[in-house]
Amino acid sequence: MGNVSIGAFVETDKSGGSMSFNLDRMIERKDRQREIDKNRFEELDSDLCMCCHAYGADKRSLFISCLYELKEAVPEMIDLSGVELDNFKKGYYLRICKHCRAEFIDMLRTWFSEGVGRRGAPKDHDGGELWESASKNIPVRIDGATVMMTEEGYLEYKEKNGNNQNTP
Ligand SMILES: [Zn+2]
Numbered sequence: 232m233g234n235v236s237i238g239a240f241v242e243t244d245k246s247g248g249s250m251s252f253n254l255d256r257m258i259e260r261k262d263r264q265r266e267i268d269k270n271r272f273e274e275l276d277s278d279l280c281m282c283c284h285a286y287g288a289d290k291r292s293l294f295i296s297c298l299y300e301l302k303e304a305v306p307e308m309i310d311l312s313g314v315e316l317d318n319f320k321k322g323y324y325l326r327i328c329k330h331c332r333a334e335f336i337d338m339l340r341t342w343f344s345e346g347v348g349r350r351g352a353p354k355d356h357d358g359g360e361l362w363e364s365a366s367k368n369i370p371v372r373i374d375g376a377t378v379m380m381t382e383e384g385y386l387e388y389k390e391k392n393g394n395n396q397n398t399p
């Protein structure tokens with residue numbers, strides 16, 4: 232596969248010097264990471280909590296799959312796409328202790344109840360709030376969702392998140 236130019240995602244092409252997106256390199260990087268994660272999974276110490284590093288018997292497996300690269304949020308997660316497992320065990324993996332599991336379950340409870348609390352609110356098909364002010368005209372991509380911000384809100388967000396912010 233050759234180099235493909237894709238909008239804003241550009242880098243210098245070594246061979247021609249033109250600005251192009253090297254899809255091959257991205258795929259290679261992804262394949263390499265997949266291989267690293269496959270080995271990490273196979274060599275995993277099942278007694279170690281990958282989160283708080285509690286050590287000893289009785290750890291638990293957490294599998295999460297939601298069509299999003301969750302390593303962006305938790306780089307320690309293992310991408311299971313290169314690992315052969317039973318059905319329904321795809322996506323990302325963490326080996327965790329019971330305390331970290333309890334924290335995760337509590338976070339899920341909070342997350343879901345907040346969503347339930349927004350059920351009556353006007354929203355678009357992605358669940359994004361329908362903004363009241365026309366000044367919220369800057370779309371910002373946060374964890375795979377688009378959030379509309381005012382210029383002031385965007386500058387605040389940018390200040391807080393540094394280079395981690397990403398716009399569509
Ligand atoms: Zn833990």
